[in-house]
Amino acid sequence: MNFLAKYQFDFNACIHEGISYLSRAQEAEALSKLSSAYENELTNSANTSQENLEIPIVSTADLLFTERIKNRFHEWRNGIMKNSYTDHYLKEEPGCVTSQFQTVFFKMRPAIELNGFNSHQMKLIQLVLRKQFKDLVFIGTPGEEVVFEKKVVYTDSEEDKALLMREVLEDLHRSKEARVRSAVGLRHVIDCLVSEQKLIVGHNCFLDIAHVYSKFFGPLPSSIMEFALSVHENFPNIVDTMHLLNSSHALQYLMKKSSKSLSSAFSLLCPEVSSYSVKSAHASYVKFEIQADEAGSSNWTSGAKHEAGFDAFMTGCLFAQECAHLGIKFDLSLPLTNLAANEKLKDYINLLYPSWNSGIVIDLTTGIEKPESNYKRKYPTVLFSNIVLLWGFLSKFKPKDLKDCITKVFGAS
Structure with missing residues (x-):
């Protein structure tokens, strides 16, 4: 908020004028x-x-x-x-x-x-x-x-x-x-992305894509398979940096038991551009060259998560570093290559997590959900048949009080 206010962002514009777009x-x-x-x-x-x-x-x-x-x-x-x-x-x-x-x-x-x-x-x-x-x-x-x-x-x-x-x-x-x-307005940006057919990069981005779909394409389909196939038709190449972290043995070794959140992965794998990074044993870093106006350039390395596109910057840096660890080389002297067709990357493309910590990925090319190959479950499997929903408690009733009641009846185990 401070960043936006500093550069005279009009917080009331969307109320007075609206954000012009049609899905x-x-x-x-x-x-x-x-x-x-x-x-x-x-x-x-x-x-x-x-x-x-x-x-x-x-x-x-x-x-x-x-x-x-x-x-x-x-x-x-x-x-x-x-x-x-x-x-x-x-x-x-x-x-x-x-x-x-x-x-x-x-x-x-x-x-x-x-x-x-x-x-x-x-x-x-x-x-x-x-x-x-x-x-x-x-x-x-x-x-x-x-x-x-x-x-x-x-x-x-x-x-x-x-x-x-x-x-x-x-x-x-x-x-x-x-x-x-x-009146199409902002949707022209999405249409340009669709027409370019370039690789789309996100971090744990299933919900982000669902949000973009609902705003700029139309109502969400009734089934996850239909949704996946429709997304793939418009964005044929999507890669999730979080899926890369979980699926690549080389990246798993680097991350060890560190959190796979965007900020944690960015600080660990991209310490040279992260102001809140931790020391890392490896030194194979990709050098980033960012073009920005004077007003924005001072904030690219501010470490301000979720502010003014910094998440997108972190995701881009993280993806470039992951590619480097997969053996994909970036040579500015050579013509731009189609990353989506790269042999070392193509097995990770179009696989997204439809839910948190489920060990399931959905293949956008087929719409089929399947177990993630290298997934290690941190929590016991949830048995939905054993779940009981309780509601109607007083506002002052605390979870600890509920636990005490259940323990008295069924025992501590």
């Missing part, structure tokens, strides 16, 4: 709804009846307005049909300025752009057009800042009108699709 499932749902709405709009535009549309006159002002609008559109259309289409046919009249009717072209057709009318007047204009002008079409198109521009477009036939409506609906559909895709 794949959300994006697919939004696009599906758009497509369905688009098909409905196409059907409705083709089947809209032009008959029996009465103009509701609620006041004298409405009557005068509709008559004036009708006369102006008659004048404009007649000018078009006489091939003398100019602004001359939109002369200024009392109470209606010329700027409200701007002559334009829309999709290679003569049109009028309507400005300065309120919503009630726009509705009256639409009703006048439907009642009096079968060859004039009212169109709303998205403009700047999601404001719809209103136009009246001249069409020379029913076929031309149908074509115009289809073109307009296609434009609206594309505009809405673009807005949905722009």
Whole structure:
């Protein structure tokens, strides 16, 4: 928290603005709804009846307005049909300025752009057009800042009108699709990782991957096998540094009985970059070169676990050191190699721990769980048939009190 505050991190931004992203499932749902709405709009535009549309006159002002609008559109259309289409046919009249009717072209057709009318007047204009002008079409198109521009477009036939409506609906559909895709936001980072198909490195990362999946792909599948296969489809190469520590005899020897937690493994295997490291008997260290801005570079070796990406830094260093102990050499003078295909590493890839201290790994390529080959159980096997769940105790009731009660009844053993 202190680190983030020091560099002016806005803790309220996610509350005020939110973190913009859509999961794949959300994006697919939004696009599906758009497509369905688009098909409905196409059907409705083709089947809209032009008959029996009465103009509701609620006041004298409405009557005068509709008559004036009708006369102006008659004048404009007649000018078009006489091939003398100019602004001359939109002369200024009392109470209606010329700027409200701007002559334009829309999709290679003569049109009028309507400005300065309120919503009630726009509705009256639409009703006048439907009642009096079968060859004039009212169109709303998205403009700047999601404001719809209103136009009246001249069409020379029913076929031309149908074509115009289809073109307009296609434009609206594309505009809405673009807005949905722009809302993908942070998920673009995940999409880039998927498209690159590079090796993903984590430490005891099964839950991390499940969290990423639920946020950026969609709801978690109903079975662990389905989940594993779906993860493998998107991330074909994942390696768990904790699984490496437990499976490699060379790394087990180095770790001895030390904790396999990320911070402990980092301090033991990467002492030259760990500020809280312990002395180690081996001296085969990989040299790390980190590129960072001035603000962040001073904190790469701060030893601050779970702060500002330092866990990711520790995981990367740990993985590089593990690779070195497996005999994988990093030579900057040689072209980059595909680590996932390395003979010394490939047997450790796509094997993750689905739960803590179970001795079980899941193979992401098959979705099958299997015992870990070198697993040494520290605790007795849990027999779920012997487990009893008790609840409803008072808040002040302590575990020691429960143990005393059970001991009195069943004995200390």
